[in-house]
Amino acid sequence: xxxxxxxxxxxxxxxxxxxxxxxxxxxxxxxxxxxxxxxxxxxxxxxxxxxxxxxxxxxxxxxxxxxxxxxxxxxxxxxxxxxxxxxxxxxxxxxxxxxxx
Amino acid sequence: xxxxxxxxxxxxxxxxxxxxxxxxxxxxxxxxxxxxxxxxxxxxxxxxxxxxxxxxxxxxxxxxxxxxxxxxxxxxxxxxxxxxxxxxxxxxxxxxxxxxxxxxxxxxxxxxxxxxxxxxxxxxxxxxxxxxxxxxxxxxxxxxxxxxxxxxxxxxxxxxxxxxxxxxxxxxxxxxxxxxxxxxxxxxxxxxxxxxxxxxxxxxxxxxxxxxxxxxxxxxxxxxxxxxxxxxxxxxxxxxxxxxxxxxxxxxxxxxxxxxxxxxxxxxxxxxxxxxxxxxxxxxxxxxxxxxxxxxxxxxxxxxxxxxxxxxxxxxxxxxxxxxxxxxxxxxxxxxxxxxxxxxxxxxxxxxxxxxxxxxxxxxxxxxxxxxxxxxxxxxxxxxxxxxxxxxxxxxxxxxxxxxxxxxxxxxxxxxxxxxxxxxxxxxxxxxxxxxxxxxxxxxxxxxxxxxxxxxxxxxxxxxxxxxxxxxxxxxxxxxxxxxxxxxxxxxxxxxxxx
Numbered sequence: 001x002x003x004x005x006x007x008x009x010x011x012x013x014x015x016x017x018x019x020x021x022x023x024x025x026x027x028x029x030x031x032x033x034x035x036x037x038x039x040x041x042x043x044x045x046x047x048x049x050x051x052x053x054x055x056x057x058x059x060x061x062x063x064x065x066x067x068x069x070x071x072x073x074x075x076x077x078x079x080x081x082x083x084x085x086x087x088x089x090x091x092x093x094x095x096x097x098x099x100x101x
Numbered sequence: 102x103x104x105x106x107x108x109x110x111x112x113x114x115x116x117x118x119x120x121x122x123x124x125x126x127x128x129x130x131x132x133x134x135x136x137x138x139x140x141x142x143x144x145x146x147x148x149x150x151x152x153x154x155x156x157x158x159x160x161x162x163x164x165x166x167x168x169x170x171x172x173x174x175x176x177x178x179x180x181x182x183x184x185x186x187x188x189x190x191x192x193x194x195x196x197x198x199x200x201x202x203x204x205x206x207x208x209x210x211x212x213x214x215x216x217x218x219x220x221x222x223x224x225x226x227x228x229x230x231x232x233x234x235x236x237x238x239x240x241x242x243x244x245x246x247x248x249x250x251x252x253x254x255x256x257x258x259x260x261x262x263x264x265x266x267x268x269x270x271x272x273x274x275x276x277x278x279x280x281x282x283x284x285x286x287x288x289x290x291x292x293x294x295x296x297x298x299x300x301x302x303x304x305x306x307x308x309x310x311x312x313x314x315x316x317x318x319x320x321x322x323x324x325x326x327x328x329x330x331x332x333x334x335x336x337x338x339x340x341x342x343x344x345x346x347x348x349x350x351x352x353x354x355x356x357x358x359x360x361x362x363x364x365x366x367x368x369x370x371x372x373x374x375x376x377x378x379x380x381x382x383x384x385x386x387x388x389x390x391x392x393x394x395x396x397x398x399x400x401x402x403x404x405x406x407x408x409x410x411x412x413x414x415x416x417x418x419x420x421x422x423x424x425x426x427x428x429x430x431x432x433x434x435x436x437x438x439x440x441x442x443x444x445x446x447x448x449x450x451x452x453x454x455x456x457x458x459x460x461x462x463x464x465x466x467x468x469x470x471x472x473x474x475x476x477x478x479x480x481x482x483x484x485x486x487x488x489x490x491x492x493x494x495x496x497x498x499x500x501x502x503x504x505x506x507x508x509x510x511x512x513x514x515x516x517x518x519x520x521x522x523x524x525x526x527x528x529x530x531x532x533x534x535x536x537x538x539x540x541x542x543x544x545x546x547x548x549x550x551x552x553x554x555x556x557x558x559x560x561x562x563x564x565x566x567x568x569x570x571x572x573x574x575x576x577x578x579x580x581x582x583x584x585x586x587x588x589x590x591x592x593x594x595x596x597x598x599x600x
Contacts, residue, residue: 015156019145020138022231029228032237061209080594083529 014093023092027085034081044073106212110191110204114163115216121163125195125202126219128161133200133220134227148197150175160194160203171196171203180205200224266293267559268324269331269570273338277569278356281555282363283334284567285540285589286317287324288557291484295401296321313366316340331570341366356542356553357431357489357587364402364430371400406430408483411520416464418471426480431487436503446488446509446588454478454518478520484595486515486536488588493548502548507585511538511577512593536590544586556580 018024035041051068052060114121132148135141148159150170159168160176164184169176180192192205200220204211221238228236242250266287270280286292296318316337323332342349345362407428414423434449456476463470492503513536539558544551554568556575566575 012154012156016145019148020142022138022141025227025231026233029233029236033235036237063209079529079532080596083532083596086529 017096018089018092021092021096027088027092030088031081031085034084035077038078038081040073040076040078043076044069047072108204108207108211110193110206111202111211111213111216114191114193115202115213117215121191121193122216124163125216126223128163128195128197129200129220129223132161132197133195134223136227136230144197151179159197161197163193163195163202164190168197169194176203177205263560264329266325267565267572268329269567269572271331271333272569273333273335274351275353276334276338277553278354278359279334279338279341280569281356281542281553281567281587282360283320283337284555284557285360285542285587286363287321288540288559289405289485289589290539290591291405291595292401293321297325311340311343312370313340313344313363314370317367353551355493356544357433360487360587361430364406368398368400368402371398371402402430405484406487408432408479408486409481411478411480413476413478414459414462415474415476416462416467416471417473418464418469419467421464421466423465430483431489433489433491435491436505436507438503441505443506443508446507446513446585449490449507450518479515479518480520482515482519482534482592484592486513486590486592488590490586490588492544492586500548502544502551504584506582509538509541509581509585509588511581512536513538513590532594533592533596535593537593538580538588539591540587540589541580541583541585542587542589543583545584553586556583 015024018027047069048065051065055064113119115125116122130136131140132144135144147168149156149168150159150173151168152175153170153173155170155173155175158171160171161168162176162180162184164180167176167179167183169179171177176194180194184190184192186192186206194203194205195201196203196210200223201210201212202216203209224236224238270276270283272280320332320334320337341359341362344366348354348359348362407430410427410429412425412427414425415421416423432453434446434453437444437449437452454477456474459473459475461470462473464473488509490507494501494503514531515534515536516531519534540555542553542555544553546552554566556564556566556579559565564575564577564580566573566579
């Protein structure tokens with residue numbers, strides 16, 4: 001329990017730092033660009049269209065779409081994109097702790 | 102816009118000029134897309150669920166000041182409890198991560214074109230303040246564009262098993278050494294993408310261009326044109342003769358030497374471009390000397406072929422290690438002359454990085470003459486790894502070719518040969534060291550009378566044999582059992598350049 005609490009606290013702190021510096025928005029934009037470049041966005045868009053076709057435009061809700069595409073979306077993220085973002089976050093954290101010191 | 106997107110709750114509450122719209126706009130500017138550091142700090146503090154402290158998909162209630170998360174149902178719970186249905190006001194909340202509006206009466210997100218445009222504007226201003234020059238936006242085609250599209254409905258489908266990109270090369274007299282290298286380079290995926298997209302433009306209209314970059318751009322265009330009869334590479338050959346005298350003449354030359362000369366020329370011509378003032382233009386033709394020292398630059402040759410060796414010299418007296426880092430464009434491997442058994446690429450690489458005992462050397466650190474050990478490892482891997490087996494022995498008057506068969510894999514893992522042993526268990530790290538074979542250049546016959554042919558991988562999975570002007574499809578087993586003189590491997594995963 002203690003470890004989970006500590007993790008949650010660290011996560012919240014990191015998130016705060018990311019939002020305050022604006023880095024979170026920059027990282028989101030980088031992620032968006034990469035996912036677009038590798039065709040992820042297109043693939044999921046096609047998938048969404050399929051779901052809407054099946055369920056019908058009048059009945060479909062955002063929750064339906066989110067539930068359907070989340071697992072597929074997560075699985076389709078290329079490893080090199082994960083790697084790049086991880087590196088960016090790491091270097092951001094290293095840089096901000098260095099600044100604080 | 103279709104009515105499935107909006108609802109009357111949204112259009113009344115957030116209609117143009119309504120107080121609700123002003124409130125929404127303020128939320129956008131302050132909490133969804135803040136523009137100043139102070140506002141960003143505020144966002145990081147406020148964007149939290151009142152009930153569970155979650156920061157994921159937090160909504161702001163538009164009827165009071167309350168923040169609740171969506172995932173655990175807290176914002177829905179709040180709105181139902183504090184603002185029950187049936188009241189005069191619409192029950193809406195805003196997702197602080199995207200700015201979208203959720204209607205609690207319709208139980209779904211609802212959209213309005215004018216609100217989306219407002220959102221788009223706020224987003225643009227926020228990115229400007231963050232210093233992000235290029236950001237992604239959904240493309241909304243203009244009326245003009247839609248009209249053009251409606252008039253031109255022709256669709257073209259490019260099938261995946263096309264032969265586009267395959268073309269034979271006419272032998273101009275013992276030029277098979279050149280044909281193979283041209284085939285190899287044309288089938289290098291990253292090079293192909295670069296040359297087909299490259300805006301490298303020629304300022305000279307004169308046909309006798311002396312820029313090899315232009316010539317290669319032309320080669321790529323020829324290979325990817327509709328034409329499938331063999332191409333005559335006379336201008337390529339002429340250019341090479343002009344710039345690399347040692348390769349001129351009608352004798353058979355070494356394919357590896359040709360490859361190095363071609364890469365060197367391309368590298369120089371790129372450098373000359375960047376120094377001429379015109380970023381993508383040609384230099385006025387003049388002969389360039391083959392440089393002894395190559396300085397790595399950002400040209401495509403360095404980006405694709407350039408890797409780094411790490412050479413460690415360890416003094417056995419004081420244990421100090423002197424390290425040098427050298428760039429390389431290819432990896433030349435010795436043949437094991439002690440055995441006539443079949444060898445493998447893996448063994449050759451192991452021998453390459455094996456520590457070597459050198460004789461007595463004066464150590465710079467302890468200033469004594471000691472035994473030392475030298476070891477060569479791979480420090481940085483290139484996008485394309487070219488392995489060259491030293492089959493041609495030119496020792497004094499003894500010229501011979503070592504024809505021992507070398508077995509090589511289709512998939513190569515370079516992890517065991519790296520300088521740094523750290524992160525070997527990290528699967529993402531290992532990804533960057535995986536290679537896939539895409540071209541094999543073979544020499545058949547003897548040193549004095551020989552012929553070069555090559556195998557190229559086309560369209561991901563099919564292999565073709567290129568024998569001058571003859572192209573034939575072959576099974577991959579034939580490729581992997583061939584003798585192997587030059588092997589071209591391509592990284593499976595390309596890393597983005599860390600800026």
